[in-house]
Amino acid sequence: MxxxxxxxxxxxxxFCTLRDIPALTQANLQKAYNFPQADAFVLFGGTILAGIEPLVTAMKNQVAKKYLIVGGQGHTTDALRDKIRQAYPMIATDKSEAEMFNDILYLKLGQTADYLEVQSTNCGNNITNLLKLLTKNKLPKKSLILSQDATMQRRMSATLEKFAPQTTIINYASYxxxxxxxxxxxxxxxxxxxxxxxxxxxxxxxxxxxxxxxxxxxxxxxxxxxxxxxxxxxxxxxxxxxxxxxxxxxxxxxxxxxxxxxxx
Missing domain, CATH: 1.10.3620.10 (YdcF like domain)
Structure with missing residues (x-):
């Protein structure tokens, strides 16, 4: 047919939407990777507004030791700002993707991310700037949970694989x-x-x-x-x-x- x-x-x-575990829980990480917490959970700002939900879940379930949001301004940022104005009019939109998502995170959870990366403009320097931030702050990167827009998850994973081949990558597309x-x-x-x-x-x-x-x-x-x-x-x-x-x-x-x- x-x-x-x-x-x-x-x-x-x-094909593009990768999720390596069925849900963001310590039990699933333990079963799949033999550890209950990853070194860090990273949300990338190129996603849709609903894409923040995995970060909220990850923080509630304590699936990582640190939580980061990565994103400056790229090809999806103007669309994101338009959506934020409609859904969250109290949030200022003259900021980076990471800062805007961090504001939404605070509204939803009363907490903010541990670190923000606000300079990157594409999937490539999303990853290179993330790695620089981790190195600068002496944060381990043996295992990272990546959460990006469903359309871009596989490329984000392949980019990290190129620049940090020793890192265990755990994909969890944001929707x-x-x-x-x-x-x-x-x-x-x-x-x-x-x-x-x-x-x-x-x-x-x-x-x-x-x-x-x-x-x-x-x-x-x-x-x-x-x-x-x-x-x-x-x-x-x-x-x-x-x-x-x-x-x-x-x-x-x-x-x-x-x-x-x-x-x-």
Missing amino acids: KPTLADDINTLAA TIQTKIENRKLQFDQSLLGMWEMEQYITLLLGEISRLQNTPSGYGPLGKNFIAPVFIPEDVLAAFHRVAQAFPNKIRTANSAYAKELAE
């Missing part, structure tokens, strides 16, 4: 979502606070698959060498080509305005 467009979008999402066809339209299966518009979501997924490829045009070692090599299964590549045909000109290219150390 031929996959529907929604099936293909979900195939791309399933999971499915796409369905209802009334002849593509729709999400649930409502998440601050969720991307459908075409923007598709644009992000297409852009990720093109970046993850280990080819001369991709970000792998055979291309720009920004990330560790990622194997993309044939069914994912086939879904990518079908979605790209359905949405021509929707493959997001890197914005040079945010390419300081590494391309976006």
